[in-house]
Amino acid sequence: NAGVTQTPKFQVLKTGQSMTLQCAQDMNHEYMSWYRQDPGMGLRLIHYSVGAGITDQGEVPNGYNVSRSTTEDFPLRLLSAAPSQTSVYFCASTPGHSSVSYEQYFGPGTRLTVT
Amino acid sequence: GQNIDQPTEMTATEGAIVQINCTYQTSGFNGLFWYQQHAGEAPTFLSYNVLDGLEEKGRFSSFLSRSKGYSYLLLKELQMKDSASYLCAVKGLTGGGNKLTFGTGTQLKVEL
Numbered sequence: 001n002a003g004v005t006q007t008p009k010f011q012v013l014k015t016g017q018s019m020t021l022q023c024a025q026d027m028n029h030e031y032m033s034w035y036r037q038d039p040g041m042g043l044r045l046i047h048y049s050v051g052a053g054i055t056d057q058g059e060v061p062n063g064y065n066v067s068r069s070t071t072e073d074f075p076l077r078l079l080s081a082a083p084s085q086t087s088v089y090f091c092a093s094t095p096g097h098s099s100v101s102y103e104q105y106f107g108p109g110t111r112l113t114v115t
Numbered sequence: 116g117q118n119i120d121q122p123t124e125m126t127a128t129e130g131a132i133v134q135i136n137c138t139y140q141t142s143g144f145n146g147l148f149w150y151q152q153h154a155g156e157a158p159t160f161l162s163y164n165v166l167d168g169l170e171e172k173g174r175f176s177s178f179l180s181r182s183k184g185y186s187y188l189l190l191k192e193l194q195m196k197d198s199a200s201y202l203c204a205v206k207g208l209t210g211g212g213n214k215l216t217f218g219t220g221t222q223l224k225v226e227l
Contacts, residue, residue: 033214042219043158043202058214090157102146102206104215106157 001026004107006091012113013081021076021110023091030096032074033058033104034066036087043090049074051096081114088112117141119218121203126224127193135188135221137203146206148215149177149188153199161188161201190223198225 007022025032033048035058045058047066055066063085065077074093078085091107118140127133139147146165150158164170164179164186176189190197200220207214 035217040219043204043215043217045214045216048214059216102148102163103160104148104150104158106159108157 003027004091004093004105006089006107006110008110009108010111012115013078014115015081015083017081019078019081021078021089021091021112023074023076023107024072025074025093025105026072027093027095027105028071029093029105030071031094032068033092033094034064034074034076035090035092036060036085037090037109038087046076046089078112083114086112086114117205117207117216119203119205119216121201121218121221123219124222124224126226127190129193129195129225129227131193132189132191133193133223135190135201135203135223137186137188137218139184139186139203139205139218141184141205141207141216143208144181144205145208147177147179147186148202148204148206149175149186150202150204150217151199152202152220158202193225195225195227198223 004025034046035043037043044060049055049068089110092104094104121137149161152158162177169178174191179186200222202220203218204215
């Protein structure tokens, strides 16, 4: 299994541009999440999903959209990039409510800079 | 909401024992996680506590007291490779197993 994969690894955007960060998992996990990590702030939840077709907002959802059309994929869209969105973005997946494991598996991260 | 506190930095000596504390205040509690994160890498799972008491896993142990809103991660026989950030995270009552609130992390430096 590849686990959780994220593309791209690095990205530089200009203010106002839009883009999609890709995330995929091949473990048939039900739950998926997007976090951003900033120095001194820890990991903050952006959006999460408890299954295909179901998404909800986390702590810092503004400026981001998500969709979950399949179990495997959970893309994060930046609608109009701002310098405040410069961060490291992590995607994570968790088995699901029928599993005894709550361990989150994290992808390698996408380092985004907005100029 | 959730509020999670942990020390920003700690330093310890190779071969020693270190305890990293985490206190939390939550509107709903359904488990506490510890993750390890090396610089430039993704977090990796260390432990999960949902009941009071100590969970031991090799050199790492994690303790939870729900009545006190308190947890600690105990690392024994420290090795240089244990130098990393240790993240405490709390799971709420809603949102499934993937809606976690993280503390800001404790940067542990292991010295010779």
